[in-house]
Amino acid sequence: MATASYLRMFTARAFEAMGVPANDAALIADVFVRAEERGIPSHGMLRLKDYYLLWKEKRVKADPYIRVVHESPSTAVIDADMAIGMIAAARSMQLAIEKAKACGTGWVATRNSNHFGIAGYYAMMALPHDMIGITLCNANPLVAPTFSVSRLLGTNPIAVAIPAGKYPAFVADFATTPIARGKLAIASKKGEKVPLGYVQDAFGFPSDDPDILKQGGAMLPLGGDRIHGSHKGYCLGALVDIFSSLLSGANFGPFVPPSIAYLPLPENQPGLGTGHFFGAMRIDAFRPAEEFKAMMDFWIETFKNAKPAEGQERVYIPGEIEREAEERTAREGITILPSVVNEVKEVASALGIDFNPD
Amino acid sequence: MATASYLRMFTARAFEAMGVPANDAALIADVFVRAEERGIPSHGMLRLKDYYLLWKEKRVKADPYIRVVHESPSTAVIDADMAIGMIAAARSMQLAIEKAKACGTGWVATRNSNHFGIAGYYAMMALPHDMIGITLCNANPLVAPTFSVSRLLGTNPIAVAIPAGKYPAFVADFATTPIARGKLAIASKKGEKVPLGYVQDAFGFPSDDPDILKQGGAMLPLGGDRIHGSHKGYCLGALVDIFSSLLSGANFGPFVPPSIAYLPLPENQPGLGTGHFFGAMRIDAFRPAEEFKAMMDFWIETFKNAKPAEGQERVYIPGEIEREAEERTAREGITILPSVVNEVKEVASALGIDFNPD
Numbered sequence: 001m002a003t004a005s006y007l008r009m010f011t012a013r014a015f016e017a018m019g020v021p022a023n024d025a026a027l028i029a030d031v032f033v034r035a036e037e038r039g040i041p042s043h044g045m046l047r048l049k050d051y052y053l054l055w056k057e058k059r060v061k062a063d064p065y066i067r068v069v070h071e072s073p074s075t076a077v078i079d080a081d082m083a084i085g086m087i088a089a090a091r092s093m094q095l096a097i098e099k100a101k102a103c104g105t106g107w108v109a110t111r112n113s114n115h116f117g118i119a120g121y122y123a124m125m126a127l128p129h130d131m132i133g134i135t136l137c138n139a140n141p142l143v144a145p146t147f148s149v150s151r152l153l154g155t156n157p158i159a160v161a162i163p164a165g166k167y168p169a170f171v172a173d174f175a176t177t178p179i180a181r182g183k184l185a186i187a188s189k190k191g192e193k194v195p196l197g198y199v200q201d202a203f204g205f206p207s208d209d210p211d212i213l214k215q216g217g218a219m220l221p222l223g224g225d226r227i228h229g230s231h232k233g234y235c236l237g238a239l240v241d242i243f244s245s246l247l248s249g250a251n252f253g254p255f256v257p258p259s260i261a262y263l264p265l266p267e268n269q270p271g272l273g274t275g276h277f278f279g280a281m282r283i284d285a286f287r288p289a290e291e292f293k294a295m296m297d298f299w300i301e302t303f304k305n306a307k308p309a310e311g312q313e314r315v316y317i318p319g320e321i322e323r324e325a326e327e328r329t330a331r332e333g334i335t336i337l338p339s340v341v342n343e344v345k346e347v348a349s350a351l352g353i354d355f356n357p358d
Numbered sequence: 359m360a361t362a363s364y365l366r367m368f369t370a371r372a373f374e375a376m377g378v379p380a381n382d383a384a385l386i387a388d389v390f391v392r393a394e395e396r397g398i399p400s401h402g403m404l405r406l407k408d409y410y411l412l413w414k415e416k417r418v419k420a421d422p423y424i425r426v427v428h429e430s431p432s433t434a435v436i437d438a439d440m441a442i443g444m445i446a447a448a449r450s451m452q453l454a455i456e457k458a459k460a461c462g463t464g465w466v467a468t469r470n471s472n473h474f475g476i477a478g479y480y481a482m483m484a485l486p487h488d489m490i491g492i493t494l495c496n497a498n499p500l501v502a503p504t505f506s507v508s509r510l511l512g513t514n515p516i517a518v519a520i521p522a523g524k525y526p527a528f529v530a531d532f533a534t535t536p537i538a539r540g541k542l543a544i545a546s547k548k549g550e551k552v553p554l555g556y557v558q559d560a561f562g563f564p565s566d567d568p569d570i571l572k573q574g575g576a577m578l579p580l581g582g583d584r585i586h587g588s589h590k591g592y593c594l595g596a597l598v599d600i601f602s603s604l605l606s607g608a609n610f611g612p613f614v615p616p617s618i619a620y621l622p623l624p625e626n627q628p629g630l631g632t633g634h635f636f637g638a639m640r641i642d643a644f645r646p647a648e649e650f651k652a653m654m655d656f657w658i659e660t661f662k663n664a665k666p667a668e669g670q671e672r673v674y675i676p677g678e679i680e681r682e683a684e685e686r687t688a689r690e691g692i693t694i695l696p697s698v699v700n701e702v703k704e705v706a707s708a709l710g711i712d713f714n715p716d
Contacts, residue, residue, distance in 0.1 A: 072462030072643035074432040103461050104430030109644050148673040150664035160597055172597060178587035197586045204667020222580060222587050228555045229536035229580050235676050236594075238661075239518055239530060246653045247644040253660060270656060285430035286467050286605040295604045298628060302611060303596075306508035309562020315506040318593045 001333040002357035007033045007045065010348075010355055014048065017351040018055045019062035020084070028086045031117040036334045039325030042182035043118045046340050050115075051084065052347045053261035060084050060114050066091050073103045077248050078110045082273060085116025089276055093122040093133065096280040100131055104285030109248035112272035115139075115259035119159035120173035120322070126280045127163050130289040134279035135159040138244040140258045143177055144218035145238075146231045149204045151218045152253045155181055156240035161319075163283065165293035167300045171319030176236040177219050184210040184219075197224030243277040250275025359691040360715035365391045365403065368706075368713055372406065375709040376413045377420035378442070386444045389475040394692045397683030400540035401476045404698050408473075409442065410705045411619035418442050418472050424449050431461045435606050436468045440631060443474030447634055451480040451491065454638040458489055462643030467606035470630035473497075473617035477517035478531035478680070484638045485521050488647040492637035493517040496602040498616045501535055502576035503596075504589045507562045509576045510611045513539055514598035519677075521641065523651035525658045529677030534594040535577050542568040542577075555582030601635040608633025 011029035016022060036044035054060045064081035066088060071077070076095055080088030092108040099106025116122070119135040126133025139154025155175035162170040175181075179198055187194050187210035194210045201207045202216030206225070213219070221233030245252035251271040258265070259274075283289040306315040336344070336357060348355035369387035374380060394402035412418045422439035424446060429435070434453055438446030450466040457464025474480070477493040484491025497512025513533035520528040533539075537556055545552050545568035552568045559565045560574030564583070571577070579591030603610040609629040616623070617632075641647040664673040694702070694715060706713035 070643075070645060072640070073460075075462040075639075075643040077644050102431075104433040105463060105465055107463055107639065107643075144667075145661060145664055145673050147667055147670040148664040149667050150673075152661060152664055160593075162600060170596070170600070172593035174587075174590040174593055176590075178581060178585075178590075195585050200667070204670065222590055223536060224582075224586055227536075227553050228582055228586070229532075231674070231676075232532040232534075232536075232580055235530035235532055238528070238676060242520060242528070242654070242657065246650055246657060247641075249645060252653070252657055270653065281433075281465065282430070283605075285433040285465075286435050287428060287607060292604055295610070295628065296600070299600065299604065299610055303503060303510060306503055306506040306510055309502075309505055309507050309558070312505040312562065315503050315508075316589070318589075318596060 002336055003333055004033050004037055004329065006357060007036065007334060010357075011045075011048065013353050014052070014348065014351055015062075015084075017353055018052070021063060024087045027090055028084055031086045031121050034121055035118045037326050037329045038118070038322040039329070040118055040322070041337075042180060045336055045344055047115075047117070049343045049347050050260055052350070054114065054259070057261045059257070059261060068095070074099055074105055075107045078108055079272065080110055080113040082112055083114065085114040085274065085276075088113035089116040089122045089135070089278070090125070092276060093125045093135070093278045093280065096278045097126060097129055097131060100280040100282045100285070101129070104282055106280045108278045109243070110276040110278070111245075111248035111250035113250070113274050113276055114257070115274065116276065118173065119157040120161065120171055122278060123159040123161040123173070124169070124171060127161055127169050129280070130163055130283050132163070132279075132281040132283065133161040134281075136240045136243050136277040138241045138250075138252065138256050138275055140256050140263075141254045142181060142213060142219045143221055143237060144200065144204070145234045146221065146226055149200070149202060149216075149218060153221070153234070153237040153241055154256060155219065156237045156244075158236070158240060162296060163289070163293055164296035164300055165290070167297050167317075168323050169319060170296065170300065170317060171322065173319070173322075176222050176233055176240060178222055178224060181219070184213070197228070244275035245271055247277065248275045360694055361691055362391050362395055362687065364715060365394065365692060368711075368715075369403075369406065371711050372410070372706065372709055373420075373442075375711055376410070379421060382445050385448055386442060389444045389479050392479055393476045395684050395687045396476070396478075396680040397687070398476055398680070399695075400538060403694055403702055405473075405475070407701045407705050408618055410708070412472065412617070415619045417615070417619060426453070432457055432463055433465045436466055437630065438468055438471040440470055441472065443472040443632065443634075446471035447474040447480045447493070447636070448483070450634060451483045451493070451636045451638065454636045455484060455487055455489060458638040458640045458643070459487070462640055464638045466636045467601070468634040468636070469603075469606035469608035471608070471632050471634055472615070473632065474634065476531065477515040478519065478529055480636060481517040481519040481531070482527070482529060485519050485527050487638070488521055488641045490521070490637075490639040490641065491519040492639075494598045494601050494635040496599045496610065496614050496633055498614050498621075499612045500539060500571065500577045501579055501595060502558065502562070503592045504579065504584050507558070507560060507574070507576060511579070511592070511595040511599055512614060513577065514595045514602075516594070516598060520654065521647070521651055522654040522658055523648070525655055525675075526681050527677060528654065528658065528675060529680065531677070531680075534580050534591055534598060536580055536582060539577070542571070555586070602633035603629055605635065606633045
């Protein structure tokens, strides 16, 4: 059991030890620990070693020169100079928010970046400004388009945060596949099969084997198969890919660099690094924020009061499960798996610092 | 078999006979016939009678006063004064395009509108300007959120059109449910069952009955069930609902007015009419349009060259099937079902005009 404040302090120290300036290290640590707090450990401390190895292999820069390379009143393109993704993403979203203050909405496409943790973190940066926040990001290719066996798309998440009044904000944050990749790894470790609709084999036939990706299989887009609308999941993944990479000049689909250091970079990359896309929309560029937020409260109440299906207890508002996890971890602390504790200790030792969460 | 030009001429005359100004009638006709040309007859001549009845019941206005009620440099809200949806939508998208010319992107939320036909039509209006076009629209409630039996969301489509260079544009246009509602009607008419994952019964159990909506059932969000990611389809439908209605002041979810005249309007509506949301993004607000379009060509080639799954012939680019339908109907003409021909003849006769497609 670890406290969030200890994990923040430790993680910031770890990135400072890699040469990251103190402010940036604190931000990276905050994204890591927010993932743990929100019950998404697949994007928390588990990833520290991956980031450390990327840094060691010089695939990310600790102190990059992040700059705007193109802009209009409501848009910008940022070159992140191989930054650690969190720094690139937070800087980009901040610029989107500034643009929205000036002209109603702001849209920033970012290239030459890397894995940035939980997409929802940056979308939620818009909330205190009474803005809607949007984050899109492409990721290394694991997903085959409908009717294909070629792995051309990532799990390409979409996050949208919308402010409400008396209720907590609506925060949608989801991969454009039925499941996140981590679910396959968990099933594999447990020796379990997965439901049909998650993956296919190397020929494109349905598979329940969580390890099928190692044998040329692929993940499926949201919808699973054509009959259940996988062509719509393919469209969504494609849109996230195009917005994140082609507007910014980053790599698309099969050329997206892996966020794991032992996987080689794709050859003949047509762009620069990983791409992201951020949006901020000022509510009062459409109607008074108080009026909108009162209607969001009505929307949330209407959906909270929906009749549950037989055997179900309640209907969730997007973001509610993560917020309840935040309340629970604030009360009970954060549990880090023993295997992750050991990995983090290795990284700490290599960086000449200590990790003692208990 | 009808020619597109005859259908355009006839449909424009029909709306002129309802008192719609000639320019607007021609636009409405164009949206109707584009649906037929693109192989989406569920949004074509089949709908003429619905529009006629809405007009007769005074639920749409033939000559509305459409006005901007709020704006910022990159945004606007339009009150469509109960316009026929096509007029409201085209006017709104035109304004989004003008805003994008001035400040990079333009975003217009529209209230007090009605059913507007195919969402892709308006997204595609951005293409000749080297812009990305986006259309969202909510619709009458048929879909239950995950874990619920309450019908709170429509099939809420998303359309995004992205210009390419030597290849036709990428045009995604899809409902946020596994299928469009029309598929249920077709299965019902044929006396066929539907695959599990489309609908549930009044208790929330899986159903294969295409008529289950008449017995308190509901359509399911994209993903079908929780295990296959229906909570993500629910998020998508919710986002379309909120963007279309709460930013503009239109009705959300269960309060969206039915687009069929014999269904009563919901009581205690909190907003005005149906809502839409439009976006236009100038490509060169991010990078030179020629550079982007060359990369889109590379993207399209990469996906076209994806290896087909066993038993499949090819991988489709979003919009390709509709474009091929356009080529086919241009060559072969448009087939209107006899039952639709009869309905259109009834409407024509009531309006004092002729319908002779052959």
